[in-house]
Amino acid sequence: MKKLQSFNPSAKEGSILIMTAVEAEREAVLRGLSGNPRFVVELAGVGAASAAALTAGQLAAGGYRAVISAGIGGGFARIAPMESVVVATSIIAADLGAETAEGFSSVDELGFGSSRLPVDADTAAHWTQLLAAGGLQACAGPVLTVSTVTGTAATAAALTERVPGAAAEAMEGYGVGIAARAVGVPVFEIRAISNLVGPRNRAAWRIKEALQSLETAFHILTEVL
Numbered sequence: 001m002k003k004l005q006s007f008n009p010s011a012k013e014g015s016i017l018i019m020t021a022v023e024a025e026r027e028a029v030l031r032g033l034s035g036n037p038r039f040v041v042e043l044a045g046v047g048a049a050s051a052a053a054l055t056a057g058q059l060a061a062g063g064y065r066a067v068i069s070a071g072i073g074g075g076f077a078r079i080a081p082m083e084s085v086v087v088a089t090s091i092i093a094a095d096l097g098a099e100t101a102e103g104f105s106s107v108d109e110l111g112f113g114s115s116r117l118p119v120d121a122d123t124a125a126h127w128t129q130l131l132a133a134g135g136l137q138a139c140a141g142p143v144l145t146v147s148t149v150t151g152t153a154a155t156a157a158a159l160t161e162r163v164p165g166a167a168a169e170a171m172e173g174y175g176v177g178i179a180a181r182a183v184g185v186p187v188f189e190i191r192a193i194s195n196l197v198g199p200r201n202r203a204a205w206r207i208k209e210a211l212q213s214l215e216t217a218f219h220i221l222t223e224v225l
């Protein structure tokens with residue numbers, strides 16, 4: 001498996017591939033990009049397996065200089081409030097491992113590889129600053145990839161203990177990142193917060209507002225990418 005290349009923000013050769021889980025997210029990103037031809041926005045489906053397979057399919061064509069996993073996500077309340085935008089500083093498969101009598105063991109601890117994909121730190125910090133300057137509430141931090149949307153305070157607490165500083169959770173980033181790593185393309189993740197990680201309350205999700213934040217984020221970033 002190839003190592004991730006570093007991202008050169010001033011190089012304009014090649015397109016940027018953006019993978020969203022569902023069509024509503026894809027449309028929000030496309031509105032933000034307003035026809036910028038340097039971007040390709042495709043569907044990853046829900047979950048890391050679908051995201052890995054469909055991202056790999058897109059990357060097989062070649063010519064991409066970066067991949068972004070983008071969409072709505074759950075925010076960890078003390079770090080990423082509703083409608084804010086999180087730029088990942090790392091992408092972590094937070095439930096990939098084994099349950100033991102002593103608690104959860106990650107694949108890293110089990111010796112089966114790594115659950116953590118690094119993200120270019122300078123780029124993540126730069127994008128976060130741009131989003132904040134553009135009027136969004138933005139922060140940078142680890143984004144977790146989970147197979148099951150967190151629905152209890154106990155699971156939220158276990159995840160923050162597992163990954164201190166975790167900013168958001170979603171379901172595709174790690175899959176997108178594994179496909180990117182396989183061909184040596186840098187990966188990023190951007191999540192607009194539609195709900196807080198914790199006790200399930202679907203009525204409190206603010207999907208429309210989060211999609212608006214997602215659109216605004218890409219409107220801001222299209223100027224620099």
Ligand SMILES: O=C(O)c1cccc(C(=O)CC[C@H]2O[C@@H](n3cnc4c(=O)[nH]cnc43)[C@H](O)[C@@H]2O)c1
Nearest residue numbers: 021022024046072073074149150169170171172207
């Ligand atoms: O119902 C709709 O109109 C609608 C519009 C856009 C997106 C959706 C989704 O349900 C997207 C699913 C997608 O969202 C991510 N997500 C959002 N919140 C969480 C969370 O708390 N924990 C994990 N994932 C979350 C996830 O990446 C899903 O693929 C609906």
